[in-house]
Amino acid sequence: MSAVATTRSVLTLTPHPLQRCGAWAAARLAGRAEPAAVTPDDLDAVARRLIDDIVAVSSLPKKTPNPDWWKVLFALYPNAKPTHASRTRDPKTLRALVAGLFAPDSPVAHSLPCTFCSAPAAVLWAKSHLPMFDTAHAVNTLPPYTAGWPVCRGCRVALWALPYGAWVTAGSATVVMCANPAVERRFVARNITRAERIQQLGFTGVPAGASAEAVTLAALRAHAADAPVDAVLWSFKNDNEKPWLKVSGTRQAAGRLLARIEAEPPARRGWHRLRRALAHPDRDPGGYAAIARTLFVDEHGSVDRLLLALHHEFTDPPSDPVAADGWRRLARAYQEEMYDMDVSRLGPARQLVAAWIMAEHNPRGRFNEYVKAARNSYALHELLVEASARLFRDGEQPPDITGIAPTLLSGGPDGWRWRAQLFFEVVADLVQAKASIGRKPTDDGNDADDEIGDTIRFDPHEEEVYA
Ligand SMILES: [Zn+2]
Structure with a gap:
């Protein structure tokens, strides 16, 4: 027997886009810089936070309109016990149900490798708890002889921390994949702040005119001096009837371009004016979402x-x-x-x-x-x-x-x-x-603010726009 015991982290950052976003989010919620730094106590604390937040929005009396955070959860996990239309509204019963989702793996003889991180897992999950996965009836896509996908506790927490780290709407979620982890971390950090705002105030409490593309671009810009990387966005809806997935991305050179726009006042001025020209008074008052989109290529190859x-x-x-x-x-x-x-x-x-x-x-x-x-x-x-x-x-x-x-x-x-x-x-x-x-x-705009750095830095209202 080997004398060296390998200690496995309770939370792993895997290449799966949804698990990855959730792992970053769980780490951030735990106040850690990396998923690998999350301790068992941290994981308990994050699980408690998820349980509290889920129970808070799912246990309201039937007559009360569903809060926006519930809509976010419903879009991702439409058939889960705490989001189902016929769920129990009793907070105590609901809490026990939700807590069960994140309970530690019981050490059983036949644990299976986790679908995401290959840690030993005793719990099997399927579509109702795993966005974009099939139901347990889809025997062709399931691991052999199992009635679901084995998912370890760390990944279960990550998969439900996902809505905190993703860019969410009432019907969809978007995650980012980037070779530079700092870009992913920043994207997730922004979205957590936004998620907390949605939980408190609903979607009307978050400013219009931001988007997953704009948040990604801000993160790319913040790291433009690092090696150039591209970023890929995965947007999806885990609907029962019509689930969809859209993939779009920036090219590697976008990072270099952003660095150059930062460095060259005339190009910056051009960016700033184009942004204003693309603005829409209600949807996108600053033009941030529209101009960010110009640097993304979608699957149709635009x-x-x-x-x-x-x-x-x-x-x-x-x-x-x-x-x-x-x-x-x-x-x-x-x-x-x-x-x-x-x-x-x-x-x-x-x-x-x-x-x-x-x-x-x-x-x-x-x-x-x-x-x-x-x-x-x-x-x-x-x-x-x-x-x-x-x-x-x-x-x-x-x-x-x-x-x-x-x-x-x-x-x-x-x-x-x-x-x-x-x-x-x-x-x-x-x-x-x-x-x-x-x-x-006529109105060619006033460029006075260009001089104080109102550029792709997303201006003095940046926190306002992205908070
Ligand atoms: Zn796992």
């Missing part, structure tokens, strides 16, 4: 949302050259970080298009032509030929665009990105040259 959003906003350009330059620089930072684009190659094409538009007494007409052509390689080709010919006829030597034309006019996504960048460059040049192409000088 990419480069940031460029699309900028393109959309730029079609009616701002009259302020500082604003136009900020947006152009944001696009540049994006193209350089995400695609390693050498933007200087656009120089001749940029000069040609701007010169052609400004040669007209009223440049708005030609600018509108360019807006239409900028989206399409064939139309842009025609416009560039026409612009060269016009300049030549007017006695000017048109810039030589033969170096960039094949790239710019290619039909693939690369060509689109180059044409988009050309558009941002040309518009910013025109606004700088005071060509009357855009909207009247």
Whole structure:
């Protein structure tokens, strides 16, 4: 027999996205930096907290509307004893039922390895207690000869600490997976604060305009100086009828891009303005959720949302050259970080298009032509030929665009990105040259707050937005 006894931690961080989020949450609720640091006493304390919170929302009389925290639990565990519609409302009975869920594993002869962390487990769980798992009738997906999935006590606590660490709504939950544990920890810490707010005040007590993407981006930004990592979001609903799972993520370069936006005031200004432009008065007053979404790619492969959003906003350009330059620089930072684009190659094409538009007494007409052509390689080709010919006829030597034309006019996504960048460059040049192409000088926003760091740092109201 070996003399070395291996001591196993009572809580393990596993690669399973839901267990992982719950393990971080349980550690945080225990006041520990890591799941591995959680002691048996800590685990008892976290279990007591879960039991108290569950009983508090599940034992209200039938006539009382269900509190929002109950809705959160119901979305994750619709068939569990404390969330079921026909549950007992007697706090004492309910408490005993809930406590049973987190009771220590009794040392039995035939314990099985935990489904998540492979620690010895004597309790079998299925769909009603494990979000996104099958019922115990799904014999094909169950471990052989068992009537459920073995789950150890630490993982049982983690799976029910999940709603504290996830971004929750009344019907769904979102967890983050990131190679940098500090990002996951931060995401969970934010959500715990929010969960406590939901428990006290309901969803009306948490500010509108935040989102799982925005919280993830804030965490990525806080660790942007570390090695670049990507982050993947798993959003799901554990519905009886129509459960769903959506996966979306950022690319690794998003971390570098965020660091650069932090470091470059013009790009930061662009980010800040785009955020405001994307704001929605009720849903997303600061635009935080909308701008965060521009850096995520979903399973349908919608990419480069940031460029699309900028393109959309730029079609009616701002009259302020500082604003136009900020947006152009944001696009540049994006193209350089995400695609390693050498933007200087656009120089001749940029000069040609701007010169052609400004040669007209009223440049708005030609600018509108360019807006239409900028989206399409064939139309842009025609416009560039026409612009060269016009300049030549007017006695000017048109810039030589033969170096960039094949790239710019290619039909693939690369060509689109180059044409988009050309558009941002040309518009910013025109606004700088005071060509009357855009909207009247109205509300271009007030950038005073940019100077005090109201950037992707999510501004002085950060705690407000995410608390
Ligand atoms: Zn386990």
